[in-house]
Amino acid sequence: MIERVEQLPEPEPDMNRLLTALGRGQPDRVPLIELAVDPEIIGMLRDGSPLQWDDSFDEKRARVFGREHNTFWHRLGYDYVRVSPRVRFDLTRVTTDDTADLGRGRREWADSAHGAVQSMDDVERYPWPTLTDDDFKSARAVIDQLPDGMGAIGFSGGVFEFSSQLVGIEKFLMGIYMDPDFIQTVIDRVGAFIGDTFKTFCGMGPVKAVWLGDDLGSKNATMVDPAFLRRTVFPWYRRYAELAHEAGRLFLLHSCGNLTAIMDDLVELGVDAKHSFEDAIMPVEQVKQRWGDRLAILGGVDVDILSRGSEQQVRDRTEAILHSCAPGGGFACGSGNSIANYVKPENYLAMLETVHRFNGRM
Secondary structure, eight states, X not given: OOHHHHTSOOOOOOHHHHHHHHTTOOOSSOOBOOSOBOHHHHHHHTTSSOOOOOTTOOHHHHHXXXXXXXXXXXXXXXXXXXXXXXXXXXXXXXXXXXXXXTOOSEEEEEOSSOOSOOSHHHHHHSOOOOOOGGGGHHHXXXXXXXXXXXXXXXXXXXXXXHHHHHHOHHHHHHHHHHOHHHHHHHHHHHHHHHHHHHHHHHTSTTEEEEXXXXXXXXXXXBSSOHHHIIIIIHHHHHHHHHHHHHTTOEEEEEOOSOOGGGHHHHHHHTOOEEEOOXXXXXXXXXXXXXXXXXXXXXXXXXXXXXXHSOHHHHHHHHHHHHHHHSTTSOEEBOBXXXXXXXXXXXXXXXXXXXXXXHTTOO
């Protein structure tokens, strides 16, 4: 680890601290939360080499990966690690140059115009993924070596996100009106797969919560009519919440965009905690004030300031969020989305240091 990381407080992980916050309680200190930290950032904060899983790892190398992965999250002060299955949907993708200072060469995203599943016939032909023990090999390598006090959160991508990417968002939006049975079929195939993923995670003792990543909004509103979400997507959310709660776990949602129109729905569906906030949409302080009595609020330090601001701007913004959101509990601090490879590593550390300082640890 680099010297500035080593100067962070000695770790005292306690998964119950995070669970208290996720359950809208008041923990002994504000826990840290992060959806993801890109491998390039991890490499910069370690020894210069990215930390990435490879499906070719044998058991010995898998254990080395798990140990190094946990060491990173433990040393920075997190109470948990996030794990996910290795299985992926086969999507049609577009690529371009990655222009970040710590770029990985190419950046890719789902093709909005041409998806892999275009018709009911494609639904039958498409190689739908199925879960096997090997798909959880990396997750088990991590959770089998958790430091004392740490827990895990099981993650999966989302129903709307995967479905619209499989079809292509343009055809998906037209299909809502022109071929609703086709769209519902795709959604249900994706929803069932995610349910199987969460069921597996809920059978792993150290996994104390499941986390769905499903971007539903743009800057101004949800990407589709809330009525469509209530009819087709949200029944799956309810199932995931019930599955988690019946297993004694919590159900977290990461979703970008302006979700004002459906926030009350999320509460009613059983979502325990909401993640992903952007100052240009609604600063996290306002979200906490409006919904914090019914949902735990996670993160909130805008990725824009983490990417383009100064360290002092990051400290000031993080401190303002902490003073507003920490009282009353139900809050964990971190970025508004994730630590992408275009975030300044020094700004990420400035955010972490500010949280530790607020907690009286620095």
